[in-house]
Amino acid sequence: MATEKRGMRGKRVSSGIKGLDTVLSGGFLQGGVYIFIGPPGAGKTILANQIAFAHAASGGRVVYVSLLAESHARLFMHMESLDFYDESRLAVSMNYVSGYTTLEKEGLHGLLTLLRKEMQSRKATMLVLDGLVSAEAFAQTSLEVKKFIHELQTVVALVECTAFLLTSGSNPQLGAPEHTMVDGLVELTNDVIGVRQLRLLHVKKFRGSHHLGGTHCFDITSRGVTIYPRLEALVTARPRGAREDSRSASTGIGELDAMFSGGVSRACPTLILGPSGSGKTIVGLHFIAAGLRAGESCLYLCFNEPPERLLSKAARVGLDLRPYVDSGTLQIIWHPSVDLLADAIAHEVLDSVRTHSIKRVVIDSLMGLKDAIMVAERTQRFLAAFTNELSVAGATTYLCEETRALFSPGVEVPVTGVSTFVDNILFLRQVELDGELCRIVAVLKTRESPRDAALRQFTISEKGMVIAGALHDAESILTGSAHSTRRRTDAAPKIGHKNKKSKSHGMRGGGTP
Amino acid sequence: MKLLLVVDDEYTIVATLTELLREEGYDVLTANNGKQALEVLKTSKPVCCLVDMMMPLMGGAELIAAMHADPTLATIPVILMSAIAREEHLEMLKVAAILRKPFGVPQLLEVLEAVIATKRA
Numbered sequence: 018m019a020t021e022k023r024g025m026r027g028k029r030v031s032s033g034i035k036g037l038d039t040v041l042s043g044g045f046l047q048g049g050v051y052i053f054i055g056p057p058g059a060g061k062t063i064l065a066n067q068i069a070f071a072h073a074a075s076g077g078r079v080v081y082v083s084l085l086a087e088s089h090a091r092l093f094m095h096m097e098s099l100d101f102y103d104e105s106r107l108a109v110s111m112n113y114v115s116g117y118t119t120l121e122k123e124g125l126h127g128l129l130t131l132l133r134k135e136m137q138s139r140k141a142t143m144l145v146l147d148g149l150v151s152a153e154a155f156a157q158t159s160l161e162v163k164k165f166i167h168e169l170q171t172v173v174a175l176v177e178c179t180a181f182l183l184t185s186g187s188n189p190q191l192g193a194p195e196h197t198m199v200d201g202l203v204e205l206t207n208d209v210i211g212v213r214q215l216r217l218l219h220v221k222k223f224r225g226s227h228h229l230g231g232t233h234c235f236d237i238t239s240r241g242v243t244i245y246p247r248l249e250a251l252v253t254a255r256p257r258g259a260r261e262d263s264r265s266a267s268t269g270i271g272e273l274d275a276m277f278s279g280g281v282s283r284a285c286p287t288l289i290l291g292p293s294g295s296g297k298t299i300v301g302l303h304f305i306a307a308g309l310r311a312g313e314s315c316l317y318l319c320f321n322e323p324p325e326r327l328l329s330k331a332a333r334v335g336l337d338l339r340p341y342v343d344s345g346t347l348q349i350i351w352h353p354s355v356d357l358l359a360d361a362i363a364h365e366v367l368d369s370v371r372t373h374s375i376k377r378v379v380i381d382s383l384m385g386l387k388d389a390i391m392v393a394e395r396t397q398r399f400l401a402a403f404t405n406e407l408s409v410a411g412a413t414t415y416l417c418e419e420t421r422a423l424f425s426p427g428v429e430v431p432v433t434g435v436s437t438f439v440d441n442i443l444f445l446r447q448v449e450l451d452g453e454l455c456r457i458v459a460v461l462k463t464r465e466s467p468r469d470a471a472l473r474q475f476t477i478s479e480k481g482m483v484i485a486g487a488l489h490d491a492e493s494i495l496t497g498s499a500h501s502t503r504r505r506t507d508a509a510p511k512i513g514h515k516n517k518k519s520k521s522h523g524m525r526g527g528g529t530p
Numbered sequence: 531m532k533l534l535l536v537v538d539d540e541y542t543i544v545a546t547l548t549e550l551l552r553e554e555g556y557d558v559l560t561a562n563n564g565k566q567a568l569e570v571l572k573t574s575k576p577v578c579c580l581v582d583m584m585m586p587l588m589g590g591a592e593l594i595a596a597m598h599a600d601p602t603l604a605t606i607p608v609i610l611m612s613a614i615a616r617e618e619h620l621e622m623l624k625v626a627a628i629l630r631k632p633f634g635v636p637q638l639l640e641v642l643e644a645v646i647a648t649k650r651a
Contacts, residue, residue, distance in 0.1 A: 090631030
């Protein structure tokens with residue numbers, strides 16, 4: 018008993034799956050008995066086999082006992098396409114045996130004896146019992162199931178083995194007595210949201226250790242099961258770090274730096290808001306170019322434009338970013354907006370930021386992320402967690418977000434609760450003024466520095482984004498229906514004329530970084 | 531009637547092979563693991579044993595080694611039938627043939643007949 022307690026407290030058995038170990042605060046507890054429950058096709062068998070192969074690869078010995086499950090030949094055939102499958106371990110450190118005949122002839126007691134003998138003779142450190150529901154079918158009462166689980170726990174602890182029991186669900190007549198007995202219960206589900214598939218893992222019970230509650234999405238690819246711990250749960254588990262770098266980060270556009278009183282505060286996320294074609298991506302590219310010029314590693318996450326198009330776009334405004342991509346200083350992650358998992362994207366970006374000490378990140382655009390979040394009520398919390406983690410990792414982030422209307426009397430922010438995930442808001446729009454389309458930029462919000470409240474006109478050319486002086490002779494600009502205040506009283510030059518003149522005074526953000 | 535011993539822990543395989551082979555005119559004994567097989571072999575001498583690799587209590591490799599160590603069993607040809615059976619097992623385990631699961635009935639019968647014919651010769 019003392020050995021069992023010591024084992025339960027201290028030793029962990031890694032699942033071999035990074036995300037799952039994170040959810041479990043380090044892995045399963047050695048000597049524990051865990052149930053994987055889920056409907057057919059949820060991924061229980063692949064998950065258990067992946068854990069088993071990882072365990073064998075790390076020097077452990079596995080006994081895999083199936084009851085009324087698919088034949089081993091078929092199981093191996095299906096696993097051949099998965100990266101973790103390693104046939105050389107079979108019949109060496111991994112033994113797949115069937116326990117159904119024993120169960121049929123000798124009942125639960127006979128099955129338990131078989132499991133004990135297999136674990137002992139193979140010196141197993143991991144047991145997988147695939148098809149617990151079949152064992153339950155041989156139990157007349159819930160007490161028999163409880164007894165079987167209790168005895169299995171005792172045996173498993175004695176031989177220092179960690180056990181996983183796979184089941185598609187309990188016999189409704191017996192209830193689920195085993196759920197109260199085991200050390201952990203991991204539920205896998207496979208739902209459809211709209212027309213998209215969403216696989217979720219939920220650790221419903223995990224005795225003796227903290228774990229990340231709630232659901233975590235996962236996918237199954239040729240790499241096997243990849244689990245993406247829910248970002249919000251990670252933030253809760255790890256307190257936000259202090260922002261130690263008090264220097265500002267240049268936006269790459271001199272006049273815009275001035276509007277932010279010297280650039281944006283480091284690690285403070287900035288929302289670039291504006292309709293399609295307003296220049297959000299150009300603002301983001303200038304920001305990245307400024308970082309690269311300063312020797313900082315940068316990352317651009319895009320959903321709409323593939324890397325080649327993005328680089329071409331940058332080149333058209335005088336920003337030659339290709340050498341930085343070639344040298345690895347600039348990473349461009351592109352995910353076409355189809356069937357994405359927001360947590361997968363966030364973990365990919367965060368891993369990259371942490372690994373490569375990336376200082377600047379542009380997310381272009383939030384719409385791609387919001388679509389990947391899938392559950393609308395999660396959006397604000399997810400974005401708060403994501404930007405928080407980026408800030409904690411030392412990255413200063415731009416988030417581009419598209420407003421729906423090109424021209425409208427109101428200024429809409431298509432995400433609720435922006436204050437929870439951004440510190441600054443930069444607003445871009447096109448307005449009609451005296452029969453001409455003008456581009457306008459304004460800093461709507463800053464959190465850690467004073468801001469320039471003026472509205473400024475800007476142009477985008479082969480020299481990049483050029484911001485002119487403040488507009489003093491027009492009003493209602495943010496409504497999209499600007500009009501010149503001079504025009505009503507005299508024949509003052511139009512804004513457009515003024516701007517042509519002021520271009521020479523504007524700050525150029527372009528040029529080769 | 532030619533007597534065969536089918537040794538496999540998966541009951542569906544044992545049941546199906548038994549039925550198929552009986553339809554082909556063979557007499558079939560069964561065992562679910564190596565230990566059971568050795569018990570059967572104490573009283574019966576089949577013309578061929580079809581043996582799975584991974585089984586509880588005693589696996590195929592251990593069973594075959596035990597048969598080779600026993601002069602009364604050493605001459606019984608063994609066909610290794612397993613999802614992980616490989617060419618090298620022919621030499622390594624000194625078996626007469628291998629059948630990699632999943633296999634079809636024609637392949638099974640062809641290999642079986644060839645092994646029995648070789649033994650006779």
